Amino acid sequence: MNIAIFVIFAIRLPSFDGILYDFTVSDPACNLMIPIYNQNIISPLKQNIFKIRIFDSNDHETFEYDAENKQILQVRVEGGPFERAQIQARSIINPTTQTGRFVPPIPDYFKLVNCSGHYGSAIINDGIVSRRHSSLRWQPPNIPSGAIIFLASIIHSKQLYHIRSSFLSPISNSTRLTKQGCGTSYGCFKIGRHQCLFGETCRFSLKWRCYKKSMIVEATHYGHVASFGLTESEKRAVLCISTNNTSSMDDYYISGDRGFPNIFNRPHSKRLKTINDGMRTFCRFEMERPRRNTSILLFGKVNSYGHPYKLRKWRIPGSNMCNPSLISSGVIRLPSTVHISSSSSNVHILNLSANIIFHILLIILLHFNHL
Structure with a gap:
């Protein structure tokens, strides 16, 4: 009986290696994208080794999204293996709220999570990614939200990297x-x-x-x-x-x-x-x-x-x-x-002013010579 109680209690304890509490389905860290029990070092942006890019259905990198036709885009985190990640899209007009949603099928080692009351508005990986992951499928919002960006928090070797994509605008x-x-x-x-x-x-x-x-x-x-x-x-x-x-x-x-x-x-x-x-x-x-x-x-x-x-x-x-x-x-x-x-026009104006001043001085000198 005592052993059973100890096992349950041990499972509820925070993980000392930082993995279990980095990003979870129950606590995906939607807003700040930093785990509550963060034991990772937040790396400066200039030292980032990862990047996030967006591709269309033809596997071409794109900087637009089609909300009217709900065209699925492919989201990829590139740069090497990582232990944990949380990815979401936000509108730059309303940068505190997630927009669009990730949709199935998704890789086995990723999970859809609920942010802003919408299931799939963010995605996390529930296991160590030892190789480059396959693309994540993302569906735009029903109504264009202006320019948007994809944000990701990537954890690798106890380092937490914040990255973002380039801006994506409504297709036109x-x-x-x-x-x-x-x-x-x-x-x-x-x-x-x-x-x-x-x-x-x-x-x-x-x-x-x-x-x-x-x-x-x-x-x-x-x-x-x-x-x-x-x-x-x-x-x-x-x-x-x-x-x-x-x-x-x-x-x-x-x-x-x-x-x-x-x-x-x-x-x-x-x-x-x-x-x-x-x-x-x-x-x-x-x-x-x-x-x-x-x-x-x-x-x-x-x-x-x-x-x-x-x-x-x-x-x-x-x-x-x-x-x-x-x-x-x-x-x-x-x-x-x-x-x-x-600057060429400014030089011309300065030269013109100098000529005018020179002629005025010449007239004054001639006047004094006749006195």
């Missing part, structure tokens, strides 16, 4: 942007003639949302050839390049009025989608959150080599572009004359 082949959410959920900005339509007939339209240290940006150019984008810092920018029938995106070093040389090392940004329909160019990309919470819109021409040049500058208004309510009315029109231009 349109080059237009809508004003929906501008000034509330999104920061928005436009350049164009008076009464131009945001995201349609304005020369440039931008819409963005910040998430922790990152930002997702959607930008449209109405026209044929142009370069346009945002600065990440004083020396770095992300630019979209639109030509007559093509579009591209890259990171650039800021190097004056001769254009921006390409960055050949690992880029900080992530191209999510580019479309050119002959009338408009649409770019969606992920970039680092500006260090001072403000950025400069860069726009200019493209030379015959597809390189940006003759760039002009316009600072995004407001002290914090990551707070949409601080961007005046969400949408702002640029006057027809841009006062902040490229």
